Amino acid sequence: xxxxxxxxxxxxxxxxxxxxxxxxxxxxxxxxxxxxxxxxxxxxxxxxxxxxxxxxxxxxxxxxxxxxxxxxxxxxxxxxxxxxxxxxxxxxxxxxxxxxxxxxxxxxxxxxxxxxxxxxxxxxxxxxxxxxxxxxxxxxxxxxxxxx
Numbered sequence: 001x002x003x004x005x006x007x008x009x010x011x012x013x014x015x016x017x018x019x020x021x022x023x024x025x026x027x028x029x030x031x032x033x034x035x036x037x038x039x040x041x042x043x044x045x046x047x048x049x050x051x052x053x054x055x056x057x058x059x060x061x062x063x064x065x066x067x068x069x070x071x072x073x074x075x076x077x078x079x080x081x082x083x084x085x086x087x088x089x090x091x092x093x094x095x096x097x098x099x100x101x102x103x104x105x106x107x108x109x110x111x112x113x114x115x116x117x118x119x120x121x122x123x124x125x126x127x128x129x130x131x132x133x134x135x136x137x138x139x140x141x142x143x144x145x146x147x148x
Contacts, residue, residue, distance in 0.1 A: 006071050009059035020074065029076065030098055033110055046112040050132075053116020060121045065090045068121055077114055089147035090122060099140045107136055115144055122146050 005013050041048050060071055065085040072080040078096030094114060099107060111134060119130040128148050135143040 004061075006060050006062070006067075007074065009061075010056060026076070026098065030101075034102075034106070037110070046109050049110070049112040050116040050119075053113040053118075054120035054123070055116075057117035057120020057122075058124045060117070060124075062121050062125045064125075065122070067125070068092075068118060071121075072114075072117075077117070083143070089145055092118065092144045092146075093137075093141050094144055095141040099142070104136045107142060108134065111142060111144075118144055118146050 005016060007016055011019075037045055037049065060068070062068055065082050069080050069082070072078060072094070078094045078099075081093045081095075082090070083093055084091040094111070102110070115132040115134055119132045123130040126148060130146045130148055133145045133147070135145075137143060
């Protein structure tokens with residue numbers, strides 16, 4: 001039996017298949033993330049992006065801590081590596097080529113969306129509310145810890 005697409009709750013499956021075949025420049029997406037969200041949301045950008053990410057994440061079914069790796073790649077959010085799957089927390093490293101063009105302050109504000117997605121999906125899986133903490137590494141990657 002074929003597994004349902006993890007992203008079907010976010011978009012209809014026929015649209016996902018068509019869009020994944022399109023090879024578009026990343027510049028437009030980056031512009032939206034850098035300028036539109038900052039201009040529209042101002043100082044409220046991080047909490048609103050985190051809340052939005054949690055709402056999206058709750059719609060992505062996972063059955064393990066590794067369950068978000070492929071959806072992150074498919075959504076263009078970066079490469080998510082599982083570092084630790086502990087009793088009270090899960091740690092990931094998130095990398096993306098675009099991070100080297102972003103200031104640490106901008107990364108901390110903008111990646112609230114990704115933290116929210118992780119918190120929402122893991123929260124659904126574990127059936128409890130999750131909190132996240134993000135740390136920027138000197139290598140341009142980001143450590144994201146979700147704990148309960």
